Amino acid sequence: MMLDQAARHREPIVANLLIGGKEIASSDRLEVRNPARPAEVVGMVVRGTPAQVDAAVAAARKAQPAWEGLTFKQRALALEAGLKKLEEDVDARAEVFVRENGKPFSQARAELVSVPKRQRVALSFADELDAEHRVQCETGRTIVTSRPYGVVVSIVPWNSPDILAFTQVVAALLAGNGVVLKPPESCPLTLIDSVRRFAESLPPGIINVVTGLPGEIGDALTTHADVGKIGFTGSIPAARHIMSNAAQTIKGLTLELGGNDPAILLKDVVLDQAAIARMMTATFMMSGQVCMAIKRYYVHRSRKDEFLEKFSAAIDELVVGDGLLPQVTLGPLHSKAGLSRARELVLDAETRGASVSELGTVLDAGVFDDGYFMRPTLVTDLADDARLVMEEQFCPAVPVGTFDSIDEAIGRSNATCFGLGGSVWGRDVEEAIEVARRIESGQVWINSHGILAINHRAPYGGVKQSGMGRKSGLQGIREYLHSQTITSFEQSP
Numbered sequence: 001m002m003l004d005q006a007a008r009h010r011e012p013i014v015a016n017l018l019i020g021g022k023e024i025a026s027s028d029r030l031e032v033r034n035p036a037r038p039a040e041v042v043g044m045v046v047r048g049t050p051a052q053v054d055a056a057v058a059a060a061r062k063a064q065p066a067w068e069g070l071t072f073k074q075r076a077l078a079l080e081a082g083l084k085k086l087e088e089d090v091d092a093r094a095e096v097f098v099r100e101n102g103k104p105f106s107q108a109r110a111e112l113v114s115v116p117k118r119q120r121v122a123l124s125f126a127d128e129l130d131a132e133h134r135v136q137c138e139t140g141r142t143i144v145t146s147r148p149y150g151v152v153v154s155i156v157p158w159n160s161p162d163i164l165a166f167t168q169v170v171a172a173l174l175a176g177n178g179v180v181l182k183p184p185e186s187c188p189l190t191l192i193d194s195v196r197r198f199a200e201s202l203p204p205g206i207i208n209v210v211t212g213l214p215g216e217i218g219d220a221l222t223t224h225a226d227v228g229k230i231g232f233t234g235s236i237p238a239a240r241h242i243m244s245n246a247a248q249t250i251k252g253l254t255l256e257l258g259g260n261d262p263a264i265l266l267k268d269v270v271l272d273q274a275a276i277a278r279m280m281t282a283t284f285m286m287s288g289q290v291c292m293a294i295k296r297y298y299v300h301r302s303r304k305d306e307f308l309e310k311f312s313a314a315i316d317e318l319v320v321g322d323g324l325l326p327q328v329t330l331g332p333l334h335s336k337a338g339l340s341r342a343r344e345l346v347l348d349a350e351t352r353g354a355s356v357s358e359l360g361t362v363l364d365a366g367v368f369d370d371g372y373f374m375r376p377t378l379v380t381d382l383a384d385d386a387r388l389v390m391e392e393q394f395c396p397a398v399p400v401g402t403f404d405s406i407d408e409a410i411g412r413s414n415a416t417c418f419g420l421g422g423s424v425w426g427r428d429v430e431e432a433i434e435v436a437r438r439i440e441s442g443q444v445w446i447n448s449h450g451i452l453a454i455n456h457r458a459p460y461g462g463v464k465q466s467g468m469g470r471k472s473g474l475q476g477i478r479e480y481l482h483s484q485t486i487t488s489f490e491q492s493p
């Protein structure tokens with residue numbers, strides 16, 4: 001994929017709302033800009049209103065009863081037809097995704113390709129969900145069945161909007177709910193196009209899209225009396241506000257929030273080229289803007305020098321620039337605010353006396369200076385109370401600490417309000433698993449980490465302030481269902 005002059009001067013894409021199976025346009029729009037080239041307007045979306053939220057919820061509520069009346073298997077067949085549409089025009093869609101998000105083309109394309117593959121795992125549970133479950137009963141029969149919530153609101157962030165949205169949406173729809181989706185206002189274009197394609201195979205109104213600013217339509221979505229459940233992926237402060245709103249009508253909640261994932265490198269860690277490559281991907285994919293990225297390294301003191309030498313050399317191979325250029329492996333941060341905060345975290349580390357190494361190669365200095373770029377940064381000799389260690393940095397700067405005992409490493413790993421993921425790296429897998437059992441997080445990987453290590457047949461989610469509820473696997477679908485127990489009293493003749 002080459003960035004030519006035509007790509008730099010395309011007309012902005014205009015994306016509309018989707019309500020009741022119809023596209024709804026408006027002259028009141030929000031701009032979507034390219035974080036690599038902020039002067040470029042990639043597209044525009046409708047600045048939605050509370051009245052349009054009401055219309056979308058009403059459309060989902062109207063379409064939902066007939067959809068609920070189908071079996072799980074019947075719904076799965078319809079959803080499969082929609083997923084097939086997502087296999088079309090992948091390269092063109094990935095190019096738009098790069099321009100509105102910033103991530104390199106290879107990562108954008110891989111995300112779009114992965115969506116239908118991952119969601120087919122969810123559809124594979126349809127037969128199991130259709131099966132009747134009985135519990136022993138002394139008076140007659142007890143049947144445990146399930147009911148959907150009715151209308152589900154799905155709210156997702158900008159970093160991986162297609163993956164995150166479809167993980168919520170497909171589970172909610174398979175469970176028999178209607179859906180209202182709010183895409184991220186700074187990166188909505190590819191997701192809107194994906195949903196439009198997907199919705200062509202579904203009943204009108206069963207999935208609706210409303211774009212807009214959180215401060216203008218967020219409360220309308222999360223307090224609406226006809227919404228039974230909210231699926232949210234995003235920040236902890238936003239989740240607190242949503243929880244408060246949901247409490248007004250006791251709505252169901254599934255929340256995937258921030259992470260500060262530790263990686264513990266044991267004394268017997270294997271530091272070959274393949275392991276370093278997995279660490280690199282888990283740390284610097286999407287410029288570190290991943291909830292389950294490795295955000296802190298704890299390395300056994302005896303392996304520190306070897307790790308830093310090999311890891312630094314690998315980081316220095318990264319090429320920073322516009323994600324549409326084939327040489328680029330590290331794109332910009334998504335926003336000016338994110339870049340400013342990242343610089344603050346690194347400056348705080350420097351003022352504390354840490355060793356800060358800016359690595360990698362800048363492909364084009366002019367583009368670098370104009371966009372929201374940051375070179376990959378390795379930080380050592382930093383105290384555990386520094387902001388770069390305590391906070392979720394969401395940038396390509398990572399601290400590395402050392403430890404002498406496993407108890408020390410586990411204690412420092414758990415000394416955080418976050419609990420999304422973590423990893424343990426060592427040759428002795430059984431020892432690594434025992435260490436993993438002591439880490440306070442929703443998932444722990446052994447000798448791998450993050451996006452490429454997830455088993456999508458298993459539940460995924462956080463503990464502590466990293467979230468509540470689970471996504472993926474059978475449990476991820478049951479998140480969008482109420483259990484219902486039916487017990488009969490049957491006298492003997």
